[in-house]
Amino acid sequence: MFKFRAMSTSIFTFLTCLVVGGHLQASALSLPSSAKSELSSPDSSQQHVVMISLDGFRHDYIELHKAKHLAKIAKEGVRAKSMTPVYPANTFPNHISLVTGLHPKNHGIVNNRFFDKSRPTKDGYAHYKMGSGQSDSTWITATPLWNLVELNGLKAATFFWPESDARIGGALPTYHFHYSKYADYQQRVDQIIQWLSMPEVSRPRFIAGYFSLTDTVGHDEGPYSERTTAAVQRVDELIGQLYERIQALDINVNLVVVSDHGMTNVDAEQVIAVSTLSIPDHFLVESEGAQVHIYAREKVSEEDIAGESSRLSSIAKGRFIVLTDKQRQERYFEKNSRTGDIVLEIAPPSRFIDTPSGHISKGGHGYLNTLDDMGATFVATGPAFKKGIMLPTFSNLEVYPAMAEVIGIDVFTPVDGELKVLSEALAEKQL
Ligand SMILES: [Zn+2]
Numbered sequence: 001m002f003k004f005r006a007m008s009t010s011i012f013t014f015l016t017c018l019v020v021g022g023h024l025q026a027s028a029l030s031l032p033s034s035a036k037s038e039l040s041s042p043d044s045s046q047q048h049v050v051m052i053s054l055d056g057f058r059h060d061y062i063e064l065h066k067a068k069h070l071a072k073i074a075k076e077g078v079r080a081k082s083m084t085p086v087y088p089a090n091t092f093p094n095h096i097s098l099v100t101g102l103h104p105k106n107h108g109i110v111n112n113r114f115f116d117k118s119r120p121t122k123d124g125y126a127h128y129k130m131g132s133g134q135s136d137s138t139w140i141t142a143t144p145l146w147n148l149v150e151l152n153g154l155k156a157a158t159f160f161w162p163e164s165d166a167r168i169g170g171a172l173p174t175y176h177f178h179y180s181k182y183a184d185y186q187q188r189v190d191q192i193i194q195w196l197s198m199p200e201v202s203r204p205r206f207i208a209g210y211f212s213l214t215d216t217v218g219h220d221e222g223p224y225s226e227r228t229t230a231a232v233q234r235v236d237e238l239i240g241q242l243y244e245r246i247q248a249l250d251i252n253v254n255l256v257v258v259s260d261h262g263m264t265n266v267d268a269e270q271v272i273a274v275s276t277l278s279i280p281d282h283f284l285v286e287s288e289g290a291q292v293h294i295y296a297r298e299k300v301s302e303e304d305i306a307g308e309s310s311r312l313s314s315i316a317k318g319r320f321i322v323l324t325d326k327q328r329q330e331r332y333f334e335k336n337s338r339t340g341d342i343v344l345e346i347a348p349p350s351r352f353i354d355t356p357s358g359h360i361s362k363g364g365h366g367y368l369n370t371l372d373d374m375g376a377t378f379v380a381t382g383p384a385f386k387k388g389i390m391l392p393t394f395s396n397l398e399v400y401p402a403m404a405e406v407i408g409i410d411v412f413t414p415v416d417g418e419l420k421v422l423s424e425a426l427a428e429k430q431l
Helices: 002-030 033-040 068-076 091-098 145-151 185-196 213-221 226-247 302-316 325-330 396-407 421-425
Strands: 047-054 078-080 113-121 124-129 156-159 206-211 252-258 271-273 283-287 291-296 342-345 351-353 378-381 389-391
Touching (some): 047 185, 047 396, 068 378, 124 283, 145 156, 145 396, 185 206, 252 396, 396 421
Antiparallel strands (some): 252 378, 291 342
């Protein structure tokens, strides 16, 4: 009996997927006129986008660590002085904002790890941690760029962009890989070129790629170390090689290099162990280094939450802040089921660690997103971009509408990002 029920559930899921798939296809055929015309006739003005993320590549690493290839690409195309990440300046919220144009509270991934009070479990609340979307894609409540591209009737490919192997809204990019940090870097570049060399009918118009090296080393050694220079040089060589190989192709390819956030020094003398804050057991606690998210367990009263909030304020003594409603609003981090009833925020070079004997990295991020050291990188070149443009600092929420504009596809859903500063860098469309 149990077996039969399990089987009918899976058949139901399968049928639902078919219906959803059918619906999506119908939308793609009826909505975007621009995509339709490109599909029906070969078009030499077709634009491709290869967007590569270099994790933790701070906005000034090009000069600081002499990234000569990226410096050359920037000179031949567009570069931002800095790109402001969303709050908190962590990997998963920012990668998802880059490909959805939404604040974390709207795309669902509010930090690298968090609880969700609307999903009670027998011992607390359901817990998200980096990559949980692969087993439960409902954590992500938005349409990523690769799905938007496919909804417009075009193909998309991803090589390790965070959560790009999650079946979001029932869909995956046509070409994708399941994440492994051991996958060879050269293989990623080779695969991107191979995708771009496919015949037009199967060639992806949008490709997302990801390299984690600069973040890993930045945490281990801090942003100014020799090993960080070596990590920057390594990814810079790969980007240089990718650029050269792209230029040898006879199609329009735009290479866009971004990062999710910057990196700053952490002072081991100034860390605070969360265990020393004595947060009572009727709260669940998730420490993310630069924030502590505190969630009241079920049936805990608003008075108890307010009481704990003022107790934490009274013991903070300038070492950290308990975010007020106004501060949460300024950070687009208003209280919801995932952000926490109480949020503690620390400023660099301090950091939260779990226990007094916990590991302390030399470098960190996740802090207030508008701090200079949290600033990310944006460099782009290709036929859709102007040449030799230095842009002032802009929000990474502009990237999604900009990429849709470059590829020439319609955005179906409301986004938080508005194409402002980045529109100055787009070349006039050639008709
Ligand atoms: Zn990161």
